[in-house]
Amino acid sequence: MSTSSDISSLFKLFGGRSANYQEISQEDEKQSSMERWPGVAKVELSGVAAEPAVLTPSGAAVRPALFAAVAPVSPAIAPESAPSPEAVPQAKAVAAPYAAPDWASESLHSLLGKLAQEDRREVVNAPVRVTRPRPNLANIKIIAVISAKGGVGKSTLAAGLSAVMQRQGRAVLALDLDPQSALINHLGVAIDPMQVAAEGIAHCVADAQMRDFCQPTPSGVFVLPYGLVDEGQRRTFERQLEDEPDWLAQQLSELQLADGSVVVLDTPPGPSAYLQQALSVANVAVVVSLADAASYATLPMIDRLLSTYTADRADFYGATYVINQVDQSRKLSKDITQIMRGILGSRVAGIIHRDQSIAEALAYNQSVLDYDPSGQGCHDLQAIALNVLAKLFATQRSEQLA
Ligand SMILES: Nc1ncnc2c1ncn2[C@@H]1O[C@H](COP(=O)(O)OP(=O)(O)O)[C@@H](O)[C@H]1O
Numbered sequence: 001m002s003t004s005s006d007i008s009s010l011f012k013l014f015g016g017r018s019a020n021y022q023e024i025s026q027e028d029e030k031q032s033s034m035e036r037w038p039g040v041a042k043v044e045l046s047g048v049a050a051e052p053a054v055l056t057p058s059g060a061a062v063r064p065a066l067f068a069a070v071a072p073v074s075p076a077i078a079p080e081s082a083p084s085p086e087a088v089p090q091a092k093a094v095a096a097p098y099a100a101p102d103w104a105s106e107s108l109h110s111l112l113g114k115l116a117q118e119d120r121r122e123v124v125n126a127p128v129r130v131t132r133p134r135p136n137l138a139n140i141k142i143i144a145v146i147s148a149k150g151g152v153g154k155s156t157l158a159a160g161l162s163a164v165m166q167r168q169g170r171a172v173l174a175l176d177l178d179p180q181s182a183l184i185n186h187l188g189v190a191i192d193p194m195q196v197a198a199e200g201i202a203h204c205v206a207d208a209q210m211r212d213f214c215q216p217t218p219s220g221v222f223v224l225p226y227g228l229v230d231e232g233q234r235r236t237f238e239r240q241l242e243d244e245p246d247w248l249a250q251q252l253s254e255l256q257l258a259d260g261s262v263v264v265l266d267t268p269p270g271p272s273a274y275l276q277q278a279l280s281v282a283n284v285a286v287v288v289s290l291a292d293a294a295s296y297a298t299l300p301m302i303d304r305l306l307s308t309y310t311a312d313r314a315d316f317y318g319a320t321y322v323i324n325q326v327d328q329s330r331k332l333s334k335d336i337t338q339i340m341r342g343i344l345g346s347r348v349a350g351i352i353h354r355d356q357s358i359a360e361a362l363a364y365n366q367s368v369l370d371y372d373p374s375g376q377g378c379h380d381l382q383a384i385a386l387n388v389l390a391k392l393f394a395t396q397r398s399e400q401l402a
């Protein structure tokens with residue numbers, strides 16, 4: 001069954017008509033996104049493993065150091081003589097038992113023709129890949145905040161998670177991988193956030209290091225803004241991300257963050273080189289969705305992206321879902337929340353009610369934790385952050401026990 005027919009039956013179930021809801025036409029947005037990233041559009045749908053519920057951790061330390069005190073000297077990039085990860089399966093293939101070739105099925109002439117074509121394709125298309133071992137990021141925890149649609153509350157949640165986790169005693173780096181460069185606005189930087197965000201990760205081309213652009217914020221959370229760049233610089237940065245799929249992993253490793261630090265990655269909506277980078281390092285993906293038909297319709301797409309970029313990685317603990325801007329006074333919002341909870345079960349980290357204080361905090365460049373500490377939005381954010389923390393560190397505990 002297609003997603004939109006799924007949604008139509010959902011509307012029928014509740015006595016509504018899907019044609020009246022414009023959100024369903026957001027499929028077009030998804031389509032254009034897929035066209036921008038055709039490689040990603042080819043990925044197959046598959047489910048995400050359920051995660052067990054976990055306990056709430058208790059934090060203690062205040063303002064922990066973000067960077068490790070003693071900098072190890074080992075370079076992240078291995079010497080050229082080190083075997084590349086690709087070399088290992090190739091060596092195994094050579095040692096595999098001999099299988100008789102199928103001589104008769106095609107003429108030598110046509111096989112030679114194909115070979116010549118493949119040779120040409122290789123010369124033209126082979127991407128320049130830097131082969132190096134995957135860096136070890138086991139001493140830190142990484143959260144990717146993702147969604148298929150824009151404007152669903154990713155930056156709000158990324159900033160909220162960062163602030164709560166910092167208050168729980170974690171050293172936190174909030175890293176903005178979205179060219180909108182809006183994360184800084186949610187972090188309570190009162191004096192000209194745009195000035196603070198002028199330089200950021202998008203300036204990390206060639207020799208520039210991420211460490212140069214990490215900045216403290218009043219809450220104690222460190223922020224690495226995206227940075228203000230022109231179109232040419234943005235394209236150069238994105239090309240770098242496409243050419244080096246492990247770029248972010250290498251950069252995070254070179255940051256030498258203190259043990260137990262948390263990195264929260266804010267991402268742009270839909271498939272992109274940023275999302276690929278984020279999902280290839282994340283221990284947990286927090287999928288943000290609104291309680292509306294359009295967001296519901298995009299969940300299979302998120303599943304595809306998750307399975308494409310996190311499969312085969314033992315240090316990916318799973319995806320957890322946040323339903324944002326839930327409005328209990330609207331029947332549709334309540335019904336879709338209930339349906340999503342039913343489908344996702346324990347994978348829902350929590351819901352965030354629609355709360356005017358969240359929007360107002362942004363307008364006043366304040367963290368919602370400071371702007372309205374006793375409000376519903378603040379309460380919801382805290383509960384979700386503790387849930388995600390528990391998922392991250394409980395998994396670590398069970399790994400250590402194993
Ligand atoms: N629970 C909420 N209640 C009210 N407003 C919200 C809520 N969550 C987010 N918003 C508002 O929605 C807008 C979009 O949020 P944002 O975090 O920028 O989305 P995204 O990063 O996904 O594009 C912002 O104006 C934000 O203040």
Ligand SMILES: [Mg+2]
Binds near residue numbers: 154155156180266
């Ligand atoms: Mg955003």
